[in-house]
Amino acid sequence: MRIILLGAPGAGKGTQAKSISNKYNIPHISTGDIFRKNISERTPLGIEAKKYIDNGQLVPDELTIDIIKSRLVEEDCENGYLLDGYPRTVEQAKALDVFLNEREANLDTALLIKVPREFILERMTGRRVCPSCGASYHVKFNPPKNEGICDICGSDIIQRDDDAEITVNKRLDIYEAQTHPLIEYYKSRDLLSEVDGTQAINDVFESVSKVLNELRK
Ligand code: ADP
Ligand code: AMP
Numbered sequence: 001m002r003i004i005l006l007g008a009p010g011a012g013k014g015t016q017a018k019s020i021s022n023k024y025n026i027p028h029i030s031t032g033d034i035f036r037k038n039i040s041e042r043t044p045l046g047i048e049a050k051k052y053i054d055n056g057q058l059v060p061d062e063l064t065i066d067i068i069k070s071r072l073v074e075e076d077c078e079n080g081y082l083l084d085g086y087p088r089t090v091e092q093a094k095a096l097d098v099f100l101n102e103r104e105a106n107l108d109t110a111l112l113i114k115v116p117r118e119f120i121l122e123r124m125t126g127r128r129v130c131p132s133c134g135a136s137y138h139v140k141f142n143p144p145k146n147e148g149i150c151d152i153c154g155s156d157i158i159q160r161d162d163d164a165e166i167t168v169n170k171r172l173d174i175y176e177a178q179t180h181p182l183i184e185y186y187k188s189r190d191l192l193s194e195v196d197g198t199q200a201i202n203d204v205f206e207s208v209s210k211v212l213n214e215l216r217k
Contacts, residue, residue: 001026001080001212002105004087008181009171010124011197012204014136016113018086019205024212027076030084033134034067035059040131053162055183056170058088058178065095072099080108088179093186108215110186111208113197117172124168128157142201 001024005013014030021028026169035053038046045067052059068086071077100106100127115123130150137157139210144151162171186192192217195207 001081001108001215002100003080003108003212004083004110004186005085005113006179006186006192007112007197008115008117008120008175008179009168010120010127011115012115012123012201015201016205016208017082018135020082020208020212022080023090023209024080024082026080026082028082028084029068029071029077029086030134031059031064031068031086031088031190032084034071036134054167056162056167056174061089061091061095064088064093068092068096069099077155087182090181090185091115092149093182106189109193109211110191112183112194113204113208115197120172121165121168121196124163125165127163128159128211129156130155130157137189156167 003020003026005017007013014032014054018139019032020026020088035046035049039050039053040046045063048063049059058064063085068083072081083096087096095105123138123141126141128137128139129145130137130153132155133150133153135150135152135157136142137150144157148157149155150157161167183192193206193211195211199207
């Protein structure tokens, strides 16, 4: 299956992606995680991307499109993938279409996790992440079993620099202006599906599974 997860920052894409990737056995590809790994390793890509990410801005399309194209030709993507955080602009969506057309491949769906803006600030400012494995927690809604420690790999969890309140508001404005139009983009291609992301995490996953199971029939 080839799936795109759509939704505002903080909607729960990364949280659901971990479960989807396990259940449907497809790699979870997060451009945010790729950038953060490069930042922590201080690669040239990381140094460039950090300038934008710390400000809550999008990394330029040319750079992001190259990154995703080189990731999607890796062997583990042969039987599908789950994109989390890509595409974020219409330009990126068009580049993905070209990439897929060249390979005579199709998307199964662009799955929107729908969460109104008033829920997002609390989700993002309370988010804690594992810098090693990318797992996402929340101080109130999804705390780790042992405070401050990742359930999956045992690393210390941290707050992302770009989850400070001022940056969150900027990211949400950029989402509205640049990423929200993708909902119409995929709707007009008859590829959009959606779930109510305001439910509890397990209930969102149940809704997601229903949508994906229908597609596999
Ligand atoms: P995204 O990848 O879309 O930016 P995350 O998956 O990192 O979002 O989720 C953002 C924050 O909200 C995290 O702290 C996560 O634990 C929490 N969260 C995710 N889904 C839910 C939910 N359904 N209800 C409450 N909190 C949630
Ligand atoms: P995320 O982990 O998806 O919240 O992404 C964190 C940050 O990485 C975003 O706020 C952007 O600055 C950058 N980023 C991630 N994916 C993309 C993308 N597809 N296009 C541009 N910038 C991106």
